[in-house]
Amino acid sequence: xxxxxxxxxxxxxxxxxxxxxxxxxxxxxxxxxxxxxxxxxxxxxxxxxxxxxxxxxxxxxxxxxxxxxxxxxxxxxxxxxxxxxxxxxxxxxxxxxxxxxxxxxxxxxxxxxxxxxxxxxxxxxxxxxxxxxxxxxxxxxxxxxxxxxxxxxxxxxxxxxxxxxxxxxxxxxxxxxxxxxxxxxxxxxxxxxxxxxxxxxxxxxxxxxxxxxxxxxxxxxxxxxxxxxxxxxxxxxxxxxxxxxxxxxxxxxxxxxxxxxxxxxxxxxxxxxxxxxxxxxxxxxxxxxxxxxxxxxxxxxxxxxxxxxxxxxxxxxxxxxxxxxxxxxxxxxxxxxxxxxxxxxxxxxxxxxxxxxxxxxxxxxxxxxxxxxxxxxxxxxxxxxxxxxxxxxxxxxxxxxxxxxxxxxxxxxxxxxxxxxxxxxxxxxxxxxxxxxxxxxxxxxxxxxxxxxxxxxxxxxxxxxxxxxxxxxxxxxxxxxxxxxxxxxxxxxxxxxxxxxxxxxxxxxxxxxxxxxxxxxxx
Amino acid sequence: xxxxxxxxxxxxxxxxxxxxxxxxxxxxxxxxxxxxxxxxxxxxxxxxxxxxxxxxxxxxxxxxxxxxxxxxxxxxxxxxxxxxxxxxxxxxxxxxxxxxxxxxxxxxxxxxxxxxxxxxxxxxxxxxxxxxxxxxxxxxxxxxxxxxxxxxxxxxxxxxxxxxxxxxxxxxxxxxxxxxxxxxxxxxxxxxxx
Numbered sequence: 001x002x003x004x005x006x007x008x009x010x011x012x013x014x015x016x017x018x019x020x021x022x023x024x025x026x027x028x029x030x031x032x033x034x035x036x037x038x039x040x041x042x043x044x045x046x047x048x049x050x051x052x053x054x055x056x057x058x059x060x061x062x063x064x065x066x067x068x069x070x071x072x073x074x075x076x077x078x079x080x081x082x083x084x085x086x087x088x089x090x091x092x093x094x095x096x097x098x099x100x101x102x103x104x105x106x107x108x109x110x111x112x113x114x115x116x117x118x119x120x121x122x123x124x125x126x127x128x129x130x131x132x133x134x135x136x137x138x139x140x141x142x143x144x145x146x147x148x149x150x151x152x153x154x155x156x157x158x159x160x161x162x163x164x165x166x167x168x169x170x171x172x173x174x175x176x177x178x179x180x181x182x183x184x185x186x187x188x189x190x191x192x193x194x195x196x197x198x199x200x201x202x203x204x205x206x207x208x209x210x211x212x213x214x215x216x217x218x219x220x221x222x223x224x225x226x227x228x229x230x231x232x233x234x235x236x237x238x239x240x241x242x243x244x245x246x247x248x249x250x251x252x253x254x255x256x257x258x259x260x261x262x263x264x265x266x267x268x269x270x271x272x273x274x275x276x277x278x279x280x281x282x283x284x285x286x287x288x289x290x291x292x293x294x295x296x297x298x299x300x301x302x303x304x305x306x307x308x309x310x311x312x313x314x315x316x317x318x319x320x321x322x323x324x325x326x327x328x329x330x331x332x333x334x335x336x337x338x339x340x341x342x343x344x345x346x347x348x349x350x351x352x353x354x355x356x357x358x359x360x361x362x363x364x365x366x367x368x369x370x371x372x373x374x375x376x377x378x379x380x381x382x383x384x385x386x387x388x389x390x391x392x393x394x395x396x397x398x399x400x401x402x403x404x405x406x407x408x409x410x411x412x413x414x415x416x417x418x419x420x421x422x423x424x425x426x427x428x429x430x431x432x433x434x435x436x437x438x439x440x441x442x443x444x445x446x447x448x449x450x451x452x453x454x455x456x457x458x459x460x461x462x463x464x465x466x467x468x469x470x471x472x473x474x475x476x477x478x479x480x481x482x483x484x485x486x487x488x489x490x491x492x493x494x495x496x497x498x499x500x501x502x503x504x505x506x507x508x509x510x511x512x513x514x515x516x517x518x519x520x521x522x523x
Numbered sequence: 524x525x526x527x528x529x530x531x532x533x534x535x536x537x538x539x540x541x542x543x544x545x546x547x548x549x550x551x552x553x554x555x556x557x558x559x560x561x562x563x564x565x566x567x568x569x570x571x572x573x574x575x576x577x578x579x580x581x582x583x584x585x586x587x588x589x590x591x592x593x594x595x596x597x598x599x600x601x602x603x604x605x606x607x608x609x610x611x612x613x614x615x616x617x618x619x620x621x622x623x624x625x626x627x628x629x630x631x632x633x634x635x636x637x638x639x640x641x642x643x644x645x646x647x648x649x650x651x652x653x654x655x656x657x658x659x660x661x662x663x664x665x666x667x668x669x670x671x672x673x674x675x676x677x678x679x680x681x682x683x684x685x686x687x688x689x690x691x692x693x694x695x696x697x698x699x700x701x702x703x704x705x706x707x708x709x710x711x712x713x714x715x716x717x
Contacts (some may be wrong), residue, residue: 068688068690069688075600075601075604083669085665089665182703187689307686337686338673342668347584347670348586351671355680385608390608450654450663
């Protein structure tokens with residue numbers, strides 16, 4: 001048994017905001033970031049007997065902080081308090097910022113990387129360091145550790161059941177999902193941190209494992225740049241942040257280590273490399289993929305209560321493979337008043353009227369599978385003048401075309417599930433009550449940024465792996481940087497494309513494989 | 524004249540691009556604003572003058588009768604977690620919303636936003652909302668979302684939409700990192716196993 005309270009108060013866990021002086025630290029391995037990639041890497045390397053130092057920019061929130069109120073929790077757990085967006089403000093970005101990273105706030109959906117995606121990487125992106133079969137034992141280990149299990153149809157909440165039933169009624173593929181929860185109380189609060197620790201996030205599982213095995217953690221510590229000389233990182237320079245995570249305390253951080261692992265996620269990892277002058281010939285930051293997501297609101301005559309029950313527990317991949325057209329998958333999303341209010345169209349009285357439909361409404365999304373077509377290049381991470389990351393992700397015509405198709409299919413599915421009306425989330429929405437009305441209504445919509453909300457919670461790419469140094473940042477076998485010998489990037493930023501599934505388990509599995517290989521390498 | 528490309532706009536940030544389109548920095552004439560709030564509370568991110576504009580915007584965006592000052596303070600708090608560039612973009616955006624000169628160009632109004640009647644302000648919102656310029660549409664949406672989120676994260680509106688989240692469940696939280704593993708389950712008393 002490892003008591004979480006004892007981990008939080010361990011002398012190996014240091015609150016950077018409270019440091020009375022600059023911190024000068026050393027370690028065998030310094031892991032920057034404590035999300036899916038960093039946590040798993042740290043635990044594996046600590047288990048192997050290495051002295052591991054974990055750094056985290058966010059705070060160390062626990063279930064005591066998860067009050068189930070957006071006002072309290074969102075600033076503590078999300079990048080820019082959920083207000084992060086792409087450069088042209090066309091896509092809203094939901095990304096975690098806390099010990100445990102996005103795993104603390106995700107909706108618990110677990111998929112292994114689809115085998116055909118791994119094969120595609122080998123064929124098209126020179127990923128020769130592993131095959132799908134090499135990942136399987138790592139997925140299995142993670143699935144045991146995180147209690148990942150498939151949801152029963154009978155336990156779907158009405159929001160997810162509507163998606164499942166609507167797809168089945170149309171003869172489309174749909175299935176329940178696997179979730180990393182144990183004894184879930186169905187509070188519906190995954191988005192705000194699990195108040196009962198039923199969600200087996202990194203915060204309550206793998207990070208405690210790493211600390212138990214001797215790893216140290218400094219939180220409220222921002223990595224500013226890596227100092228590279230003679231082909232190796234010599235030192236990391238960082239800044240300690242105040243307790244709210246908003247401003248520097250004036251104290252600094254300096255870390256010397258034999259090996260550095262960058263695990264900041266698909267925006268922060270490329271940004272750190274760019275701040276360190278490691279742009280890999282212009283490759284770093286490019287091919288960033290986000291599964292751009294489009295919503296559809298269904299109104300029913302029966303209670304749906306989309307804020308209760310497991311938020312995400314069914315999905316359809318019926319349209320994942322569309323040949324020359326961009327494919328997508330459909331999932332249900334939970335409803336919280338603050339987040340929901342930004343998705344519901346309009347303002348003033350009309351907005352309020354739609355908000356009042358919440359108990360009888362269901363919200364579903366189509367997530368585009370980007371990165372598999374030559375004219376869908378994804379986005380590019382650059383640096384703002386302050387050094388913060390900025391993602392420029394133009395929504396290209398082929399994506400708009402896929403959105404239009406997906407909007408129609410979502411409306412069909414929602415009406416087939418018994419909805420009396422289906423609404424797009426456009427600022428001036430299409431509203432349909434019959435299947436025969438869908439095409440004309442959706443075709444009449446404005447398909448351009450600022451006319452329809454697009455969001456992402458899945459950030460991938462930007463430091464892609466591959467075995468050609470001209471087109472990739474890290475080699476695929478162990479995710480080591482091509483030219484900096486003691487530097488690895490281990491997180492979702494290494495994926496050469498998007499995944500077509502929710503990314504957390506893909507990151508866990510690949511991180512475990514890479515870390516295991518690093519642990520076995522000569523020191 | 525150098526063409527205004529998408530890249531140029533992005534490089535200057537959301538509102539920097541819009542200012543560029545308008546010839547910003549060449550002396551936009553500003554009529555004086557109306558003081559919407561007599562005493563501006565302490566702010567984390569916004570300047571007092573922009574806060575006045577935000578309060579006026581919020582009053583039109585959130586449900587009638589809501590406390591627009593509280594909403595604007597919530598937005599200010601959210602912005603305090605953003606990068607300096609994001610705060611600067613919002614500052615410029617609110618400046619443009621208020622400014623009568625671009626208002627005259629796009630909306631046919633000769634008064635700052637804060638000096639318009641509620642109906643006049645709604646007309647400005649509609650103009651930005653449906654604009655042919657992506658930068659105006661996204662600017663409007665940014666303010667709309669910030670205000671609505673700041674209003675709806677507070678509890679006052681929840682009864683009207685049937686939202687009643689539980690509270691105090693934290694006391695039932697597992698305090699064991701191994702929960703749910705096969706080894707943990709095997710160690711539980713038989714009657715407690717799933």
